[in-house]
Amino acid sequence: MSTILGIESSCDETAAALVTSDRTILAQRIASQDEAHRPYGGVVPEIAARAHAERLAPLIEATLADAGMALDDVDAIAATAGPGLIGGVMVGLVTAKALAMATGKPLIAVNHLEGHALSPRLADGDLQYPYMLLLVSGGHCQILLVEGVGKFRRLATTIDDALGEAFDKSAKLLGLGYPGGPAMERLALEGDAKKVPLPRPLKGSDEPHFSFAGLKSAVMRAKQSGQYSDADIAASFQQAAIDCLIDRARRALASVGKVNALVVAGGVAANKAIRGALEALAAEYDLDFVAPPLALCTDNAAMIAWAGVERFALGQSDPLDVAARPRWPLDPEAGAVRGAGVKA
Numbered sequence: 013m014s015t016i017l018g019i020e021s022s023c024d025e026t027a028a029a030l031v032t033s034d035r036t037i038l039a040q041r042i043a044s045q046d047e048a049h050r051p052y053g054g055v056v057p058e059i060a061a062r063a064h065a066e067r068l069a070p071l072i073e074a075t076l077a078d079a080g081m082a083l084d085d086v087d088a089i090a091a092t093a094g095p096g097l098i099g100g101v102m103v104g105l106v107t108a109k110a111l112a113m114a115t116g117k118p119l120i121a122v123n124h125l126e127g128h129a130l131s132p133r134l135a136d137g138d139l140q141y142p143y144m145l146l147l148v149s150g151g152h153c154q155i156l157l158v159e160g161v162g163k164f165r166r167l168a169t170t171i172d173d174a175l176g177e178a179f180d181k182s183a184k185l186l187g188l189g190y191p192g193g194p195a196m197e198r199l200a201l202e203g204d205a206k207k208v209p210l211p212r213p214l215k216g217s218d219e220p221h222f223s224f225a226g227l228k229s230a231v232m233r234a235k236q237s238g239q240y241s242d243a244d245i246a247a248s249f250q251q252a253a254i255d256c257l258i259d260r261a262r263r264a265l266a267s268v269g270k271v272n273a274l275v276v277a278g279g280v281a282a283n284k285a286i287r288g289a290l291e292a293l294a295a296e297y298d299l300d301f302v303a304p305p306l307a308l309c310t311d312n313a314a315m316i317a318w319a320g321v322e323r324f325a326l327g328q329s330d331p332l333d334v335a336a337r338p339r340w341p342l343d344p345e346a347g348a349v350r351g352a353g354v355k356a
């Protein structure tokens with residue numbers, strides 16, 4: 013059995029976790045920076061990097077203490093090496109390198125997206141490759157065929173905004189604050205999803221991708237018209253987002269061979285209406301539906317440690333001069349899409 017220390021610092025969560033190969037999370041700590049970024053309505057990279065630098069080392073110490081372990085007890089040190097905000101990624105990766113150098117333990121440079129993509133296997137020991145993953149968060153909006161460690165086919169990505177980003181921007185337009193997703197979901201419960209006519213960008217399109225920028229603009233026009241209640245706008249927005257997601261997932265399912273499960277991960281997977289719609293889709297295709305617990309869906313270090321567990325089991329590690337990568341696609345074969353270029 014192996015025990016891996018995982019470190020995550022690619023966006024606005026500073027996190028450390030200890031995870032074993034038998035799927036036990038021995039300890040995990042997350043320091044969220046929501047408060048620091050709230051006045052700006054989004055993550056400010058410079059503020060994030062400084063906060064990681066201040067918090068990470070004590071957080072790792074506390075995580076080890078929670079588990080009653082010393083660094084010597086871990087088998088390897090895994091850290092996010094990208095993609096993400098480069099200042100934060102460097103803080104985490106350089107810290108991991110220092111620990112690896114000081115202890116002589118192997119370093120495992122983890123792709124943050126691989127962390128998300130494999131995390132369902134930490135939560136569910138029965139989940140076998142290949143499975144289809146919808147990765148939906150503030151920074152990511154992809155459909156991936158997950159075939160194994162380091163083996164991914166990107167079936168779809170967004171040509172503009174990520175789904176969580178659309179939730180956040182629409183929430184901001186309604187004056188709901190940041191992060192907007194949970195607030196939009198709450199408000200949507202009080203509204204009528206049929207009240208506001210909103211577009212379903214790319215629904216039914218031959219190309220496989222997502223687009224949410226037009227939906228956000230339509231939310232802005234609906235708000236400015238003064239014709240609708242905020243709750244009706246929120247409910248209609250959420251329904252439009254769900255319709256797009258389901259349509260794109262159907263197209264992706266039709267484009268691949270048999271998969272073992274439909275899996276959703278990323279912060280937007282917290283949304284109960286979205287989970288429900290995906291669960292119904294999975295049932296229709298006779299697929300298992302896996303949605304990891306929320307704490308594993310949003311950015312966290314247990315998923316990074318788990319990706320480390322899977323790589324360590326295959327005998328993989330990285331040299332101490334491994335680079336931090338602001339961009340690091342999971343599927344190098346997948347080309348750029350029109351309009352893309354802002355998101356990982």
Ligand code: KG4
Pocket residue numbers: 023148149150151152175176177179180191192193194197278279280281282283284309310311
């Ligand atoms: O995975 P995550 O914590 O960070 C990254 O973006 O990588 O995801 C955060 C995103 C935010 O955009 C947030 O608004 C969205 O997930 N989110 C939600 C909900 N909870 C979080 N979106 C819709 N409904 C929710 N309940």
Ligand code: ZN
Pocket residue numbers: 124128149151152310311
């Ligand atoms: Zn993430």
